[in-house]
Amino acid sequence: MNTMTHAPNSLISSDRVEGTNVYNGEGEKLGSVDCVMLDKAKGNVAYAVMSFGGFLGLGEKRHPLPWQTLNYDEGKEGYVVNMTKEELKSAPTLDVNEYDRLADRTYGASVFSYYGQTPYWTPIA
Amino acid sequence: MNTMTHAPNSLISSDRVEGTNVYNGEGEKLGSVDCVMLDKAKGNVAYAVMSFGGFLGLGEKRHPLPWQTLNYDEGKEGYVVNMTKEELKSAPTLDVNEYDRLADRTYGASVFSYYGQTPYWTPIA
Numbered sequence: 001m002n003t004m005t006h007a008p009n010s011l012i013s014s015d016r017v018e019g020t021n022v023y024n025g026e027g028e029k030l031g032s033v034d035c036v037m038l039d040k041a042k043g044n045v046a047y048a049v050m051s052f053g054g055f056l057g058l059g060e061k062r063h064p065l066p067w068q069t070l071n072y073d074e075g076k077e078g079y080v081v082n083m084t085k086e087e088l089k090s091a092p093t094l095d096v097n098e099y100d101r102l103a104d105r106t107y108g109a110s111v112f113s114y115y116g117q118t119p120y121w122t123p124i125a
Numbered sequence: 126m127n128t129m130t131h132a133p134n135s136l137i138s139s140d141r142v143e144g145t146n147v148y149n150g151e152g153e154k155l156g157s158v159d160c161v162m163l164d165k166a167k168g169n170v171a172y173a174v175m176s177f178g179g180f181l182g183l184g185e186k187r188h189p190l191p192w193q194t195l196n197y198d199e200g201k202e203g204y205v206v207n208m209t210k211e212e213l214k215s216a217p218t219l220d221v222n223e224y225d226r227l228a229d230r231t232y233g234a235s236v237f238s239y240y241g242q243t244p245y246w247t248p249i250a
Contacts, residue, residue: 010228011171014139014161036139038161043192043245044169046136067168103136120168 012072021078022050022070030081030088033070034062037102039120046120047102047111048079049094061093064102066117091115137197146203147175147195155206155213158195159187162227164245171245172227172236173204174219186218189227191242216240 014036022030030050037047045067052061070079083091092111094101101107105121112119139161147155155175162172170192177186195204208216217236219226226232230246237244 010165010225011162012165013174013224014163015143015159017163018140034140036161036163037136038139038142038170040135040137040197045163049138072165099138100135 017048021076022065023073023076023078023080024084024088025080025082026084027076028085029078030083030085031063033079036067037064037099042121044120046108049099049102062096062099063088063091063093064111066112066115067120068117069115142173146201147190148198148201148203148205149209149213150205150207151209152201153210154203155208155210156188158204161192162189162224167246169245171233174224174227187221187224188213188216188218189236191237191240192245193242194240 017033017036020033022032024030031052032050034049034051036045037049038044039046047064048067048070050063050065052063065081069081069083071081072078073080092107092114105119108119108121142158142161145158147157149155156177157175159174159176161170162174163169164171172189173192173195175188175190177188190206194206194208196206197203198205217232217239227236230244233244233246
C-alpha cells in the first residue's frame, strides 16, 4: 500500500483501487470496485469491475466499467462516474462467475459503446 | 476472482496478479507480486512491484518490474522473469514506504533502462 496522490502523472496501486467506493455525480454511492481487469499483452487497463451492496436488487451482479469513466474525487475518497442510478440499471452486467466474458470482444464492444468510450484494444492513432 | 486463462487476448484481474509467485528462468523463486501500479491518466500498467521473503537479505525492499518483463507460466502458476538472483541483487529497489518514487520519471527511466524496456509513458509509434 502507498499514500500517493492522484496528480496527472501519478500512479495508483491496484490494491488501493480494489474496494474503493464509486459515486455518481449527485454523490449517491453506486457501489465499490471489486477489481481491475488488465490486458496482459497490451499492458493496459481494460475495466474496473464494480460490485453492489444489493440495494438495486441486482444481487451478485457486477458492472464492468471502462477504466476511463472513473474519476477520482479526493474529497469523497472514491471514484465518481457520470451516471445516474437509472442509467446504471440499464448498463451491462456480469454474474460473479462470468468475468471471462470480459475478454470477449463482442461483449466488450457493447460495454464500451454503452459508456460512449473507445475500447481498450483500439490502437492509439 | 475469476478463472480465466492467459491466452493472448485474455484479461487478468488485479487481485489474481497480487500474491502470484515470481520465478527466474532456472525455476528459482525470486519473490511474489505485491501489487500492480497503474497509470490512471494513460490507462496502462506501469509496474508490477515484487516483494521478497527476505532470503536475499533485502528485508522489506521491493523491486519494481516493468510489466512486460513478466511472463505467466501455467505449469508454475506464477510469473517468470528472465533474470538471475545475482542480476536481481543489482536491480533498482524501493522501501515499502517509497512507492511514490515510482511516479518520478527519472527513477522510472532507471528502472526501465535496467531491464532494457521502453518506459510505460512512451507513446506507441
